[in-house]
Amino acid sequence: MTQAPPALLRMEKVEYFFGGRIRVLGPVDLEVREGEFLSLVGPSGCGKSTLLRIAAGLLRPTAGSVWLGDKPLRGVNRRAAVVFQSFALFPWMTVVDNVAVGLEARGLGARERLKRAEKYIDLVGLSGYERAYPRELSRGMKQLVGVARALALEPELLCLDEPFSALDVLSARNIRDLVLDVWASPEVTTKTILLVTHSIEEAVEMSDRVLVFQANPGRVAETVDLSGLTRPRRADRPGVRETIDRMYGLLV
Amino acid sequence: MPAQRPRSYPVDLGLLTVLAVLALAAVFGSTYLRPYDSPELDPRAALLPIYLLRSLARMTLAYAVAVLLALATGHLAAASPVARRVILPTLDVLQSVPILGFFPAAVTVFVGVFGPSALGVEAAAVFLIFTSMFWNLAFGVYGSLITLPEELSLAATHLGLRGSLRWSRLVLPAVFPNLVYNSILSWANGWYFLIASEIIAAGPARYTLPGLGSYLSQALVTGQTDQTVMALATLLVATLALHLLVWGPLELWAERFSLGETGERPRTPRIGRVLSRSRAVRWVSRELVIPAGQAALRTGGWLMALPGRAGRPLGLAAVCLLFALAVYGVTRGYALFAARPLSAEAREIPAGLFLSFLRVAAGVLLAVVVSIPLAYAAARLGTHGRGIVLTVLQVLGSFPATAFFPLIALGMTRYGVDMDVGAVFMILTGTFLYVMFNALSGAVSIPEEMNEAATVLGLRGIAYLRRVFVPAILPRLVTGCVTAWGGAWNAIILSEYVIAGGKLYTVRGIGAILDHATYVSGDGQVVALSLAAMVTLIVIINRVFWEPLYRGVAERYKMEA
Amino acid sequence: MKKKTAAVAEPLPHAPITMVLGLLEHLRLAPGGREDLYKLGGPLGYELDDLLPVTEAAKRLGLVRVDSGDIELTADGMRLAEVEEPERKKRLARSVESLPLVAEIQRALESGGGRVPRQAFVERLQEYFSPAEAERQLSTALDWARYAELFDFDPDSEEFVV
Numbered sequence: 001m002t003q004a005p006p007a008l009l010r011m012e013k014v015e016y017f018f019g020g021r022i023r024v025l026g027p028v029d030l031e032v033r034e035g036e037f038l039s040l041v042g043p044s045g046c047g048k049s050t051l052l053r054i055a056a057g058l059l060r061p062t063a064g065s066v067w068l069g070d071k072p073l074r075g076v077n078r079r080a081a082v083v084f085q086s087f088a089l090f091p092w093m094t095v096v097d098n099v100a101v102g103l104e105a106r107g108l109g110a111r112e113r114l115k116r117a118e119k120y121i122d123l124v125g126l127s128g129y130e131r132a133y134p135r136e137l138s139r140g141m142k143q144l145v146g147v148a149r150a151l152a153l154e155p156e157l158l159c160l161d162e163p164f165s166a167l168d169v170l171s172a173r174n175i176r177d178l179v180l181d182v183w184a185s186p187e188v189t190t191k192t193i194l195l196v197t198h199s200i201e202e203a204v205e206m207s208d209r210v211l212v213f214q215a216n217p218g219r220v221a222e223t224v225d226l227s228g229l230t231r232p233r234r235a236d237r238p239g240v241r242e243t244i245d246r247m248y249g250l251l252v
Numbered sequence: 253m254p255a256q257r258p259r260s261y262p263v264d265l266g267l268l269t270v271l272a273v274l275a276l277a278a279v280f281g282s283t284y285l286r287p288y289d290s291p292e293l294d295p296r297a298a299l300l301p302i303y304l305l306r307s308l309a310r311m312t313l314a315y316a317v318a319v320l321l322a323l324a325t326g327h328l329a330a331a332s333p334v335a336r337r338v339i340l341p342t343l344d345v346l347q348s349v350p351i352l353g354f355f356p357a358a359v360t361v362f363v364g365v366f367g368p369s370a371l372g373v374e375a376a377a378v379f380l381i382f383t384s385m386f387w388n389l390a391f392g393v394y395g396s397l398i399t400l401p402e403e404l405s406l407a408a409t410h411l412g413l414r415g416s417l418r419w420s421r422l423v424l425p426a427v428f429p430n431l432v433y434n435s436i437l438s439w440a441n442g443w444y445f446l447i448a449s450e451i452i453a454a455g456p457a458r459y460t461l462p463g464l465g466s467y468l469s470q471a472l473v474t475g476q477t478d479q480t481v482m483a484l485a486t487l488l489v490a491t492l493a494l495h496l497l498v499w500g501p502l503e504l505w506a507e508r509f510s511l512g513e514t515g516e517r518p519r520t521p522r523i524g525r526v527l528s529r530s531r532a533v534r535w536v537s538r539e540l541v542i543p544a545g546q547a548a549l550r551t552g553g554w555l556m557a558l559p560g561r562a563g564r565p566l567g568l569a570a571v572c573l574l575f576a577l578a579v580y581g582v583t584r585g586y587a588l589f590a591a592r593p594l595s596a597e598a599r600e601i602p603a604g605l606f607l608s609f610l611r612v613a614a615g616v617l618l619a620v621v622v623s624i625p626l627a628y629a630a631a632r633l634g635t636h637g638r639g640i641v642l643t644v645l646q647v648l649g650s651f652p653a654t655a656f657f658p659l660i661a662l663g664m665t666r667y668g669v670d671m672d673v674g675a676v677f678m679i680l681t682g683t684f685l686y687v688m689f690n691a692l693s694g695a696v697s698i699p700e701e702m703n704e705a706a707t708v709l710g711l712r713g714i715a716y717l718r719r720v721f722v723p724a725i726l727p728r729l730v731t732g733c734v735t736a737w738g739g740a741w742n743a744i745i746l747s748e749y750v751i752a753g754g755k756l757y758t759v760r761g762i763g764a765i766l767d768h769a770t771y772v773s774g775d776g777q778v779v780a781l782s783l784a785a786m787v788t789l790i791v792i793i794n795r796v797f798w799e800p801l802y803r804g805v806a807e808r809y810k811m812e813a
Numbered sequence: 814m815k816k817k818t819a820a821v822a823e824p825l826p827h828a829p830i831t832m833v834l835g836l837l838e839h840l841r842l843a844p845g846g847r848e849d850l851y852k853l854g855g856p857l858g859y860e861l862d863d864l865l866p867v868t869e870a871a872k873r874l875g876l877v878r879v880d881s882g883d884i885e886l887t888a889d890g891m892r893l894a895e896v897e898e899p900e901r902k903k904r905l906a907r908s909v910e911s912l913p914l915v916a917e918i919q920r921a922l923e924s925g926g927g928r929v930p931r932q933a934f935v936e937r938l939q940e941y942f943s944p945a946e947a948e949r950q951l952s953t954a955l956d957w958a959r960y961a962e963l964f965d966f967d968p969d970s971e972e973f974v975v
Contacts, residue, residue, distance in 0.1 A: 133508065
């Protein structure tokens with residue numbers, strides 16, 4: 001039995017109260033290990049998106065602590081990048097500007113920004129669209145820009161907040177395959193991924209580990225280890241169907 | 253793929269601005285500090301461009317201050333719930349105050365600060381124009397920031413956008429379309445009050461501000477028709493040029509900034525579409541306006557982020573200062589009244605107020621009655637015709653009707669019309685365009701299918717108007733009426749006391765009382781009381797009538813677009 | 814009097830190129846590169862409004878064939894679905910270039926020194942389409958051409974650029 005890899009991100013007894021009174025989340029203990037693909041699955045309203053925002057440093061937990069490596073997380077998590085459900089692209093910036101804006105905030109020079117932005121735009125398959133505006137793109141392409149923007153920050157941790165729920169099935173499949181390719185690719189330094197989804201099939205298809213969430217308040221009901229199943233995981237493969245069924249059983 | 257072309261415009265523009273300011277200061281500075289002696293305006297028509305530039309300078313300065321302040325205020329109100337609770341009601345009350353009533357007071361204050369020099373009067377005029385431009389800009393900024401999608405600002409935070417980068421990449425672009433739209437309105441307002449302030453200054457207040465308005469007023473008063481025509485033509489050309497060269501291209505560019513689900517702001521017509529056929533305009537837009545706009549966004553971002561950490565204590569200091577001013581005002585006011593009993597003039601106030609109220613109501617009502625059929629007719633003209641009508645209205649709106657007040661007064665007496673009617677007519681100039689513009693924008697928003705259904709059901713003529721048209725445009729109509737109502741009170745102050753051709757034309761009303769007390773009797777008590785009475789009435793009617801009306805109408809007649 | 818209407822009069826179906834590629838991916842995994850049309854509708858969650866343009870677009874590009882309720886990859890389509898980038902873009906570029914509107918724009922770019930105003934094409938298309946439809950045609954052509962990296966668009970000067 002190999003040693004479990006070190007934890008990139010750790011949450012201890014994290015709780016979140018909305019408006020100070022309504023307990024949305026917690027207490028939750030979890031850790032995201034380096035190099036793993038971790039999914040959070042649960043019904044709507046179980047606080048998984050809140051948890052992701054806490055991991056990204058966009059929200060401060062009402063109670064509990066968040067650790068990045070061996071240091072406590074303060075403010076925005078600069079080692080993580082987020083892909084949003086609604087894409088959250090700036091409509092007044094071209095694709096290349098959208099992808100580069102995070103780099104501008106980090107102080108990269110114009111030439112370096114352009115080079116990096118073009119690299120990741122190419123990586124997600126959108127080369128040729130650098131000067132397009134978000135409104136000219138289909139939803140799938142918008143999300144690809146979102147992914148490129150996140151990857152361009154070259155984060156250690158990539159957080160995806162229900163990234164496919166606003167997309168049609170084919171675009172979603174396309175991006176899912178892309179994320180897995182990118183994760184495996186030696187060109188990309190991002191090796192740890194945190195995915196929040198309400199689709200069990202998705203979680204099973206992609207992750208090493210799945211945390212199954214319950215609602216009211218949001219808590220981890222069970223952890224499922226999928227590292228035994230080899231990828232690509234299609235529904236007809238052995239073990240996949242059973243795992244999916246089992247997880248449905250856990251949730252419903 | 254071509255890289256972004258590097259632009260050095262920020263540096264160029266910055267340098268140019270600094271140089272321009274220095275030059276202006278050098279040329280005009282000396283004259284400003286000398287004691288003022290109210291010279292006669294040089295009536296040579298060749299000097300018109302200079303007068304136009306002086307007027308434009310006042311407008312631009314007022315606008316720049318208004319925009320910066322509106323950005324700060326709107327942003328603060330959107331960002332902090334505590335600030336919001338203070339700022340919004342304050343803005344609401346302050347914007348109901350008829351600005352012209354305060355002009356004489358403003359002159360006194362600024363002259364007091366800068367000494368009896370031209371600078372004091374200029375400052376007062378700029379302040380006046382500023383107050384006419386500020387409110388809708390501030391509300392507009394607040395509105396667009398409040399409706400910003402949460403994930404967008406979250407994304408900005410997560411990407412590390414802070415300070416000037418956050419302003420120039422998120423906040424300013426987000427408010428840009430609304431800012432352009434409101435700027436057009438503000439400039440229209442501004443022209444109105446610029447001319448008014450120059451005319452007042454030249455007339456009753458006896459300070460001459462060199463500018464287009466005072467030139468026009470002088471020409472009218474001395475009966476020089478050719479000068480009058482030249483001045484009016486200059487004004488027309490100026491407003492048209494602004495639309496063609498500035499607002500049109502800016503609006504076109506602003507479309508890129510819209511967040512997709514645009515609210516129901518009445519869209520100004522596609523001047524840009526029509527204009528983009530002209531290569532000259534496209535060149536101006538591409539080479540001048542857009543780079544200037546981009547540079548402005550960057551500089552703006554830098555400027556707005558300047559307070560930074562100092563923002564909070566600065567805000568606090570500003571609030572304390574305002575509070576101190578308020579206390580001072582109150583004590584002075586008290587001293588004013590404790591000094592002596594109410595004069596006879598003061599006792600006229602309630603009656604005057606009532607009469608003025610009747611005139612204002614008449615003005616608003618007439619505007620509505622005239623606008624509805626006109627909007628109906630215009631809406632049926634088809635997209636092209638509508639576009640033309642909207643453009644004409646917009647240009648007319650930028651044209652300050654106040655320029656014509658002395659003319660109207662003279663005309664009324666020439667044809668033996670009662671000045672009461674004349675006053676209402678003048679008020680109509682302040683109300684009609686607001687109502688018409690909103691009515692038309694409401695009319696074009698009626699879904700085609702609703703009109704088709706009406707035709708199929710056999711609803712035409714009055715029945716159509718009553719059952720379909722008016723209810724459909726009611727929310728926008730009410731909005732127009734509220735704005736018209738505010739505009740009418742300003743017109744009251746100007747129209748009830750007009751000096752033309754050396755004679756005084758006046759009617760009984762609160763505006764006349766105020767003007768008389770300010771310029772003739774110098775009775776501070778009456779000035780304060782009449783202003784207070786007007787403001788109180790306006791605020792009460794706003795709260796008791798207009799707001800509930802709007803809420804009721806918006807609920808019942810809302811179109812599920 | 815023109816004897817036949819120009820080739821550009823045949824409208825481009827409005828489907829984003831990525832959806833077309835997605836369709837090819839899906840068909841590649843189907844047995845024999847062939848699938849019942851109705852199966853695209855239901856399980857994939859496609860409505861008619863999406864389905865029609867996507868299949869039309871794939872047909873126009875010569876990548877699929879439709880007959881008797883089935884949709885099937887052509888040889889070109891199969892090859893395109895199988896290869897990786899950048900080979901895929903090159904192949905697709907060949908198909909896109911053959912479309913009359915795209916070809917016209919490219920010719921204009923060549924003779925115009927790499928820049929040509931969009932407005933010119935809007936007016937050209939308005940001989941056959943309504944103003945709104947003309948705009949849509951150009952947007953679709955641009956989307957496809959962008960993917961194939963044939964040309965791009967400069968929104969400030971409103972020109973197609975190489």
